[in-house]
Amino acid sequence: xxxxxxxxAEVKKPRESLKISCKASxxxxxxxxxxxxxxxxxxxxxxxxxxxxxDFDTRYSPSFQGRVTxxxxxxxxxxxxxxxxxxxxxxxxxxxxxGGGRTEGGHFDFWGQGTLVTVSS
Amino acid sequence: xxxxxxxxGTLSLSPGERATLSCRASQSVSSYLAWYQQKPGQxxxxxxxxxxxxxxxxxxxxxxxxxxxxxxxxxxxxxxxDSAVYFCQQRNTWPLTFGGGTRVEIK
Numbered sequence: 166x167x168x169x170x171x172x173x174a175e176v177k178k179p180r181e182s183l184k185i186s187c188k189a190s191x192x193x194x195x196x197x198x199x200x201x202x203x204x205x206x207x208x209x210x211x212x213x214x215x216x217x218x219x220d221f222d223t224r225y226s227p228s229f230q231g232r233v234t235x236x237x238x239x240x241x242x243x244x245x246x247x248x249x250x251x252x253x254x255x256x257x258x259x260x261x262x263x264g265g266g267r268t269e270g271g272h273f274d275f276w277g278q279g280t281l282v283t284v285s286s
Numbered sequence: 287x288x289x290x291x292x293x294x295g296t297l298s299l300s301p302g303e304r305a306t307l308s309c310r311a312s313q314s315v316s317s318y319l320a321w322y323q324q325k326p327g328q329x330x331x332x333x334x335x336x337x338x339x340x341x342x343x344x345x346x347x348x349x350x351x352x353x354x355x356x357x358x359x360x361x362x363x364x365x366x367x368d369s370a371v372y373f374c375q376q377r378n379t380w381p382l383t384f385g386g387g388t389r390v391e392i393k
Binding site for chain 1: 287318320322324329330331332335336341342371373375377380381382383384385386387
């Protein structure tokens with residue numbers, strides 16, 4: 166059974182760093198993209214970026230390039246999303262989701278439960 | 287980047303009625319369009335991928351059609367549990383993009 170389980174909610178202060186995780190299981194981790202999606206309170210879905218663990222190819226939305234870093238650790242089938250300096254505007258729910266195979270990119274069939282990040286002084 | 291425009295913003299219909307949701311792309315996405323359903327407090331759920339393929343476990347009342355720049359999600363006979371926000375998403379071109387969503391309300 167495919168499962169995608171995210172780390173728990175975080176409360177941070179502006180300018181702090183943060184790394185949230187996405188643990189995948191039940192399939193060959195290195196053969197599917199894993200993407201990250203932001204949802205600000207009461208708003209729609211925003212695609213942030215995606216990584217292919219097989220060769221660590223990583224793509225970012227221009228809106229998030231340079232603001233976040235996506236990585237993966239194949240030894241523990243986990244993907245990560247990290248910030249070096251949070252802002253209040255980063256307050257949102259963050260979802261990870263499994264994409265398609267190497268040439269299929271990202272339609273997301275299995276989603277994590279979401280990680281709520283709150284940034285407040 | 288490809289902009290996806292969804293219409294209408296909100297659809298209010300009665301159980302048993304047919305719902306037609308539109309997603310228009312600013313340039314061709316070929317057939318690489320998906321639809322997701324999101325209920326309050328839940329993660330999105332994949333309904334349709336590659337324009338017209340139902341994801342595993344999705345009821346037959348959900349169907350997708352279109353190509354190029356114009357796509358439609360149809361719910362043939364609304365059930366109360368179909369109350370949700372529906373998003374389209376393209377994977378034809380990086381960066382991937384989502385539409386702004388259509389809220390479906392059941393009267």
